Amino acid sequence: MRIHLTGVFVDDQRKALRFYTETLGFSLKHNIPLGEHAWITVVSEEAPEGTELLLEPAEHPAVGPFRKALVEDGIPSASFAVDDVGAEHERLVARGVRFVQPPTDLGAVITAVFDDSCGNLIQLTEQKPQP
Amino acid sequence: MNLEDLHVDIYRAIADRTRRAILDELVDRSGQSLFELCSRLTMKHGINSSRQAISQHLDILEAAGLIRTRREGRSKLHWFVGAPLKAIGERWPVSTDHGISNPTGEDTRK
Numbered sequence: 634m635r636i637h638l639t640g641v642f643v644d645d646q647r648k649a650l651r652f653y654t655e656t657l658g659f660s661l662k663h664n665i666p667l668g669e670h671a672w673i674t675v676v677s678e679e680a681p682e683g684t685e686l687l688l689e690p691a692e693h694p695a696v697g698p699f700r701k702a703l704v705e706d707g708i709p710s711a712s713f714a715v716d717d718v719g720a721e722h723e724r725l726v727a728r729g730v731r732f733v734q735p736p737t738d739l740g741a742v743i744t745a746v747f748d749d750s751c752g753n754l755i756q757l758t759e760q761k762p763q764p
Numbered sequence: 765m766n767l768e769d770l771h772v773d774i775y776r777a778i779a780d781r782t783r784r785a786i787l788d789e790l791v792d793r794s795g796q797s798l799f800e801l802c803s804r805l806t807m808k809h810g811i812n813s814s815r816q817a818i819s820q821h822l823d824i825l826e827a828a829g830l831i832r833t834r835r836e837g838r839s840k841l842h843w844f845v846g847a848p849l850k851a852i853g854e855r856w857p858v859s860t861d862h863g864i865s866n867p868t869g870e871d872t873r874k
Contacts, residue, residue: 739803
């Protein structure tokens with residue numbers, strides 16, 4: 634069994650697609666119109682056949698209160714692996730991304746958390762080499 | 765809240781190891797979310813309490829006036845406030861005279 638698809642709820646699918654591709658640098662995998670919305674997934678350029686991230690419309694009535702509570706406590710909706718959290722932080726800040734937690738050394742990992750401007754907090758994680 | 769209550773709250777607030785670790789981490793970086801605090805407590809202190817338990821510790825620290833919370837964007841962030849701890853030093857002042865502060869003559873430098 635493999636993890637094929639996971640998703641984040643986004644306020645506006647078109648805005649989210651721009652942010653996740655142009656700002657973060659993921660590639661569009663599928664964009665299938667489904668009436669008012671679309672089935673939009675992105676993948677990492679480093680793993681085009683890897684896990685897809687679904688940019689799912691946030692219109693279900695449960696999504697609002699659920700995400701509000703997560704964001705209030707600073708809990709990320711997803712976590713992405715990077716080689717260098719410090720470099721990503723610098724790159725994304727230059728592109729106007731708002732970080733709620735700057736790169737923080739937690740011992741085994743370095744993490745940072747940013748606002749995806751689509752209603753979610755996203756964590757970046759860098760695994761440090763094990764001694 | 766009167767002053768006596770406040771004193772009781774300070775001592776109770778810092779009597780707990782987890783709450784002292786929370787203050788250590790807020791001194792390290794001001795303005796943390798519950799999630800960031802829990803990550804730091806788990807990864808740096810080996811404290812694996814639930815978010816709900818940490819939230820209750822934060823309520824006690826806030827009642828004692830040792831932390832303040834503020835909304836930034838849609839997140840609730842926490843700040844350390846050291847001022848109430850001054851009451852301890854005012855109640856039991858530390859003398860700068862070596863003889864008085866160290867009546868037994870024990871070598872306190874070790």
